[in-house]
Amino acid sequence: MQTYDFIVVGSGSAGSVVAERLSASGRFSVLVLEAGGTDRRFFVQMPLGYGKTFFDPVVNWNYKAEPDPGLANSADHWPRGKILGGSSSINAMVWIRGAREDFDAWAEAGNPGWSYDDVLPIFKALEDNEAGANQWRGRGGPVHITDNRARVHPLTVRYLKAAEQAGLPPNSDFNGAAQEGAGVYQITTRNGRRVSAARAFLRPAMKRANVRVEMHALATKILFEGKRAVGVEYVQNGETRTARAGREVILSGGSINSPQLLQLSGVGPGPLLTDLDIPVVHAADNVGRNLQDHQGVNYTWKATQPTLNQILRPWWGKLLVGLHYLVLRSGPLSMSMNQGGGFFRTDADQPRPNMQLYFQVFSTVLPRAGERPILTPDPWPGFSIGLSNCRPSSRGEIMIRSADPFAYPKITPNAFSTNEDVSEMLDAVKFLRRIAAMPAMAEVIAEEVLPGPSITSDADLIQDFRKRSGTVYHPVSTCRMGPDPSRAVVDPRLKVHGLAGLRVIDASIFPDNIAGNTNAASIMTGWKGAEMVLEDHR
Template identity: 55%
Template sequence: MRETSNTEADYVVVGAGSAGCVVAARLSEDGRSDVAVIEAGGSDRSLWVRMPIGYGGAFFHPRLNWRYYSEPDEGFGGRKAYWPRGRVLGGSSAINAMVYVRGQARDFDLWAEAGNPGWSYADLLPHFRKMEDYAGPPSEWRGRGGPIGVRDIDAAAHPLSHAFVAACAEAGYPRNPDYNGRDQEGAGFFQITTRRGLRSSAATGYLHPARRRRNLRVETDALVTRLLFEGRRCVGVEYRRDGRAHTIRARREVILSAGAVNSPQILQLSGIGDAARLQALGIDVVLDRPAVGANLQDHIGFDYIYEANRPTLNDTLGPWSGRIGAGLRYLATRDGPLSLSVNQAGGFVKSDPSRERANIQLYFSPLSYTRAVPGKRRLLSPDTFPGFMIGISNCHPRSRGWLHIRSSDPSAPPEIHPRYLSDEADLDELVAATAIIRRLAAAPSMAAAITREIRPGPDVKSREAIVADIRERATSIYHPCGTCRMGPDPAAGAVVDARLRVHGIGGLRVADASIFPTITAGNINAPSIMTGEKAASLIREDAERPV
């Protein structure tokens, strides 16, 4: 017989990730609402989390990372894709590469036009501004004093990153000093989520300050096993901690913020999903909703690797003397290469001038690692020669995948089927975009620094060879979303409505990247945190309405 303990709160938040930390912090601000957070991971007090470049160590860390793999994917030539997801306070905001990108205004306007009132860019801009503590020049587009530190890195970036930005201008892609401002298109230096040389995650910005409040409690190392229902109303959560089963009831609502993988997984484990598949796994069906786990989207990308004729970060982070010097500098000043991401410069451009908006994201890293083991990122073990990488990814992939639990065991990872490149248009735009990489490499500012192209190599020129290289070397950019799609009509595949309430279920909302109807342009952590801000606002509004 298993032991159980029971308790309750006004709001139960499942997941202390990018959105969940925000929801919990904002809902507990009034000092009256009891808020409980249930997080499967543990503490974020780790060097690999707090030191910005430490994300290389968190990339495959068993305590900080779920370390998911997809099923063999036809688009990747039968390879599995590695999906690092944060299993720690702060979620993936605690282990990501910290690049801060809001997305394009048109991304959100399309969400609103699809039947989601309140989700246009004009509606969401106040939430983006509220969450930011932007250290750059003030403007009507940017926020100051918010929980998430955001900084420009142009002054600290490697000289080759400056050469890349110059090459972009030479190739016809003008400099954009703030791609999170009026317009995203153009090239420049990435903004990153750090403050005073330390990572600024959703946990450090929102959750840790809020934990001083008596009305907020956080349970870590607590794996949610299922949601609890009375009829069609969610009334609580069951979870496992220290080998014991616990339940917690929600007097008002349960907010599921477990991420694009775990939110649909928990819904399916709880009986909300494809009825036939759930019954085959021995799960009692609460609501037949095949859309749970569908509409899976992700960015994919690849790098072209070059040998340089001048020092790169390989020369700093490779030899022990360089690492020790960088470490001492970081300890003394919280500055230098260890205070940054290796993704230093990039941009958002069109693969074809006829396109209405940018569809390709550029990445520049003044470091290379041609011998990387699949599923592992060895930022402190770069190539022994000076090298760098120019990469691309697609901003708005059309391919759609799905994920589903493989058993009723909550600890078993789900089946993940990204179906990368299943829409031929995605492959076509990536093939077209490879010409951009070589155009940049041939621009005077870059060409002057290049000894040779290592991968894929100058002989890879034909469409057939480029396609083969993409299928062989492309990877996930680690931006899964869309698996609990927001929309007005459950019959058309929507899981939640515009107020993030699960269609057909009372007392339950989803608030994380899984609700994205379509993926946003660029890294998705900023819109994930914004979703937490928007969700908290909606929940407070609904709580104040007369019954």
């Protein structure tokens, strides 16, 4: 059995950062266990290629949620990265930190050190923002942030004008002074290639002699001596192996895999573990509970002028943009599907924005089994405006089904399970039509395709978004941070309550979800968590 100072389980958005920060001084040895394989794959590195990784079992866990009454009993597809870089290697690359109020609420809930003013210096240190440095943005950090304002499609410019006509102010930086308004998304790319956590952090760390990364290594159990974590059991190439941690075991598997591994290791709800004949190391009812996720839906229109459909669908168009990308590392393939977006309030009484917008200059209405047809859109000119809720009140859970570490856990989202979530989503979808009715967009719309002009009553609109909504891939809070062991899994320093030598550092520790995409906040959590580890082991 080999011994390392630290064992990091998971090489995703947080885990890659943790491994880099802990190994930087050369003082400590770090083992990283990754269940997936290499990120050196063409469709991973090409930004719009994530349409190809959306169902690819080689790089994607392809989880499936339970049939959800809130989603008209559909069983939602939950992609998660099984690859170096984790979900940062297959996501849509939108760089949104979250609102000031989100982090201030974390601190006010009893988590000192997590306020916006505390985490802003970390965000700035992370960033190499193409738009330049200022009091909110950073320059020179490991994560390159591309400012796409000069590169967007003309229809995106129309969307921005229509949003302004509908009452949303222009916003040049959602990570700046305020989040509210409409603008162009910054994305994690550099010179037309994805900047994942693996590329920004883990790859540089792998060049160090004190870092070892084991791929295709599925962690199956945390090893304990009494109440102290001392190592990890994992399976690699069909062989069961163990590694010992001289200082700490750090779980960075994300909101699904971290609670799953805790439960498999005897840390979780006592009755669940007893029913599955798993010896209880530490009964902790909140492991896997408090699941929060953003739910989203798209409205789609046919346009009277060409969209990206006309260039991405035909073979000659694919050839053209492919050559453009290979030679110049630019064009549609170098960008995210979400060029424009924004944040708005569903009513004036909301203290801050509670909905996020996404503008896509193509449409994918026609179904294609087992594929997300980003690179083969509809044969007619189409575009979509989507949205997702920022702070839903619905709560779900993630629980193991058996003691088998290869069995997928049971994911129960409980989407739209509160009247509040249903009511605000109803108001939100009406706002999508308001944007489309503004002169800047109405001038280029031939017809509404989804949900279609016949869907007008509140009851029909609710039925429609229940049928067509789904996760926007931002699950958090299943190993929630907080000072009270009866309500949280980890303390404000990310140590698992009631145990020694064990932390969780990933998006599962978020006390509550943030307003926006979760990747930036996950990377920040990795950086801050690693700082805490280093402080405790000086």
